[in-house]
Amino acid sequence: MLTQAAEDYLKSIYKLQEKGGKVSTGNLAEYLDVKPSSATGMIKKLKTMKLVSHERYQGVTLTDAGKTIALEIIRHHRLLELYLFKALGVPWDGVHEEAEKLEHVISEDMEARMDAFLGYPTEDPHGSPIPDKNGVVLKAPSVQMTDLNNGQSCVVAEVSDDDSALLRHLGSFSLYPGTAFRVIEVAPFEGPFTIDIAGQQVVIGREVAKHIFVNNIEETDNV
Amino acid sequence: MLTQAAEDYLKSIYKLQEKGGKVSTGNLAEYLDVKPSSATGMIKKLKTMKLVSHERYQGVTLTDAGKTIALEIIRHHRLLELYLFKALGVPWDGVHEEAEKLEHVISEDMEARMDAFLGYPTEDPHGSPIPDKNGVVLKAPSVQMTDLNNGQSCVVAEVSDDDSALLRHLGSFSLYPGTAFRVIEVAPFEGPFTIDIAGQQVVIGREVAKHIFVNNIEETDNV
DNA sequence: TATATAATTTAGCCATGCCTAAATTAATTT
DNA sequence: AAATTAATTTAGGCATGGCTAAATTATATA
Numbered sequence: 001m002l003t004q005a006a007e008d009y010l011k012s013i014y015k016l017q018e019k020g021g022k023v024s025t026g027n028l029a030e031y032l033d034v035k036p037s038s039a040t041g042m043i044k045k046l047k048t049m050k051l052v053s054h055e056r057y058q059g060v061t062l063t064d065a066g067k068t069i070a071l072e073i074i075r076h077h078r079l080l081e082l083y084l085f086k087a088l089g090v091p092w093d094g095v096h097e098e099a100e101k102l103e104h105v106i107s108e109d110m111e112a113r114m115d116a117f118l119g120y121p122t123e124d125p126h127g128s129p130i131p132d133k134n135g136v137v138l139k140a141p142s143v144q145m146t147d148l149n150n151g152q153s154c155v156v157a158e159v160s161d162d163d164s165a166l167l168r169h170l171g172s173f174s175l176y177p178g179t180a181f182r183v184i185e186v187a188p189f190e191g192p193f194t195i196d197i198a199g200q201q202v203v204i205g206r207e208v209a210k211h212i213f214v215n216n217i218e219e220t221d222n223v
Numbered sequence: 224m225l226t227q228a229a230e231d232y233l234k235s236i237y238k239l240q241e242k243g244g245k246v247s248t249g250n251l252a253e254y255l256d257v258k259p260s261s262a263t264g265m266i267k268k269l270k271t272m273k274l275v276s277h278e279r280y281q282g283v284t285l286t287d288a289g290k291t292i293a294l295e296i297i298r299h300h301r302l303l304e305l306y307l308f309k310a311l312g313v314p315w316d317g318v319h320e321e322a323e324k325l326e327h328v329i330s331e332d333m334e335a336r337m338d339a340f341l342g343y344p345t346e347d348p349h350g351s352p353i354p355d356k357n358g359v360v361l362k363a364p365s366v367q368m369t370d371l372n373n374g375q376s377c378v379v380a381e382v383s384d385d386d387s388a389l390l391r392h393l394g395s396f397s398l399y400p401g402t403a404f405r406v407i408e409v410a411p412f413e414g415p416f417t418i419d420i421a422g423q424q425v426v427i428g429r430e431v432a433k434h435i436f437v438n439n440i441e442e443t444d445n446v
Numbered sequence: 447t448a449t450a451t452a453a454t455t456t457a458g459c460c461a462t463g464c465c466t467a468a469a470t471t472a473a474t475t476t
Numbered sequence: 477a478a479a480t481t482a483a484t485t486t487a488g489g490c491a492t493g494g495c496t497a498a499a500t501t502a503t504a505t506a
Contacts, residue, residue: 247453247454248453248454248455249452249453249454259453259454259455260454260455260456260457262454263454263455263456264455267455279454279455280453280454280455
């Protein structure tokens with residue numbers, strides 16, 4: 001069995017790899033809120049376990065074995081988020097923190113029972129894909145909200161799950177995955193977005209919009 | 224926040240204290256499957272935290288603060304056992320192992336949500352009392368099955384939760400808490416018990432009977 | 447009471463995983 | 477290309493919580 005710390009490193013490498021491409025010691029350390037020297041140490045250990053590849057100063061890559069474990073942990077996390085949300089009514093801005101601890105601890109049996117209870121779901125409450133039991137992830141293509149233009153309509157696909165305050169903010173506008181909205185105006189000079197959600201006009205700051213991903217984009221006539 | 228190890232020590236001290244009275248370093252170490260010297264070390268640490276009292280060679284006692292934490296962990300454990308059993312259908316011989324890991328990790332919020340979901344229960348699936356949120360335990364008095372005599376009828380009150388094979392064995396006779404049975408014969412010389420459960424005759428070994436506690440004892444006529 | 451035995455504690459080591467500070471290597475600027 | 481700056485790694489330390497082996501203290505036996 002891997003330690004919790006090792007699992008967290010693998011998960012983080014997977015997520016950084018997914019976003020940015022190359023994963024440096026420094027990026028990884030920053031993401032995990034540890035010092036670079038600590039990351040170096042763990043990378044060395046994971047390498048001896050053949051869970052990552054690494055050449056000095058070159059960045060880390062997950063091996064197939066490492067990726068399998070990373071996806072297993074991510075699956076646990078997202079199944080737990082959805083389970084806590086649906087079965088216990090934990091608010092969507094609280095499920096991440098709870099899942100972060102539970103993900104390392106649940107058995108395969110419990111994973112399977114939650115999966116069945118939830119009807120073999122494919123998305124967590126923030127719209128992130130839940131890898132299936134074989135580690136297969138199907139992520140619908142989506143676009144960062146900051147790439148939208150005036151007059152476009154779309155549906156929220158996914159939002160960041162790790163910032164509780166952000167989630168409460170989005171929740172106050174009902175900006176959940178599945179919610180449709182229309183861009184009324186993008187303020188110039190990297191300004192905020194004014195959008196229409198179910199007839200309500202709402203202003204979304206640019207920094208917030210970076211954490212929102214959408215799909216089903218359509219051009220609509222201005223009102 | 225306490226470490227998981229420290230929580231396990233407090234819980235174990237509470238349980239040993241409950242059964243036997245004096246808790247020695249050796250007993251504690253054996254119960255936790257560590258060496259006595261390891262127990263000494265942790266006892267010292269818990270003492271500096273004022274969670275236990277201890278004088279060299281005299282045995283350990285929980286302070287009020289230590290007892291509060293022990294009961295909190297036991298509450299988590301038993302609520303989890305019942306929750307896993309009722310909400311996820313985990314078999315009763317599997318809930319202990321799972322709860323053993325989860326008990327250290329769930330939040331107060333999750334504890335409260337499970338408690339509400341279950342209707343503020345007072346007993347886990349093995350008949351052990353669930354301390355309430357203030358740490359109050361109400362344990363109905365019960366008698367070890369080995370103290371029963373021929374012709375007595377009773378109801379199963381509680382069984383040990385930590386031996387999975389034993390639980391499967393008991394389950395095969397439907398010997399759950401709440402199940403009534405009548406003692407047909409106690410074999411002499413510390414022999415096994417022959418009992419009647421719902422018309423079925425079953426032989427229960429003495430060692431097994433030591434793990435079963437009963438109440439509502441009545442004398443009945445022999446058939 | 448003296449001695450043997452059993453329980454407990456101390457001393458010192460190991461692995462994990464974090465840290466700081468210093469050294470090394472790579473990348474960038476002049 | 478040389479020098480500066482940035483990234484990474486190494487070296488050595490700390491806390492946790494195990495371990496073994498040796499010393500100590502208590503208990504039981506002769």
